Amino acid sequence: MPPLDPVTGHLPPGRYRTTLGHIRHRFVDHPEFSDSTTRQTIWDGFLSYLTAWETSQEPFGQPILHTLWIAGSFISDEVNPQDIDVSPVYDEGIISNLAGSQGIGKVKALVGHRKKLVEKYKVEPFPIPWRSLETTLLPTTLLEHEQNYLAKRGGLDDWWQRIRPPGPKAAALAPDVTSARGYLEVTW
Structure with a gap:
């Protein structure tokens, strides 16, 4: 994981694979955050969120959560x-195949109900329902749900690399929509 940009205070643009241990070391335990009153609580909630994923997937005997993008x-x-802020990249095909199965609602709850998840875990999810695609080079030849997956994944990749303008919380608009920060990816 590269160092934070001293001007923006964010990672340089791009997606960086890392581990939970590295994230904790850099963004929770680092001396730069010794005065933080929120980081440890957020981290503990985040770990509880990941535990909820493990517990909810267990009855199905297969991983549903593929990777997690961490941003913001x-x-x-x-x-x-x-x-x-996280983007859980989960296997939409498995969830579809398990529709109606006992316990699948617990999995779905981890990618929906954003406000409840922020309250419970301090985690704000922006989910990406993953699809296995033969190719991504010719999107117009793909089925609609496959095109939607590409649009969602690409849209969130773009979003996580934007910096909001100073002032009240608002979406970045041109010319502030270029890649200006990075985000992290953790895989299992």
Whole structure:
């Protein structure tokens, strides 16, 4: 994981694979955040969220959560972020095949109900329902649900690399929509 940009306070643009241990070391235990009153609580909630994933997948005997993108103020130099933004990349095909199965609602709850998840875990999810695609080079030849997957994944990749303008919380608009920060990816 590269160092934070001293000007923006964010990772340089791009997606960086890392481990939970590295994230904890850099964004929870690092001396830069010794005065934080929120980071440890957010981290503990995030770990509880991951435990909920493990527990909810267990009855089905197969992994549903493939990877997790981590972004936003938690992975910046902000001392007291309010939550941790994540994009759980989960296998939509498995969930579809398990529709109606006992316990599948627990899995679905981890990618929906954003407000409840922020309250319970301090985790704000922006899910990506993953699909196995033969190719991504000719999107117009793909089925609609496959095109939707590509659009969602690409849209969130773009979103996580934007920096919001200063002031009240608002979406970045041109010319501020270019890649200006990075985000992290953890795989299992």
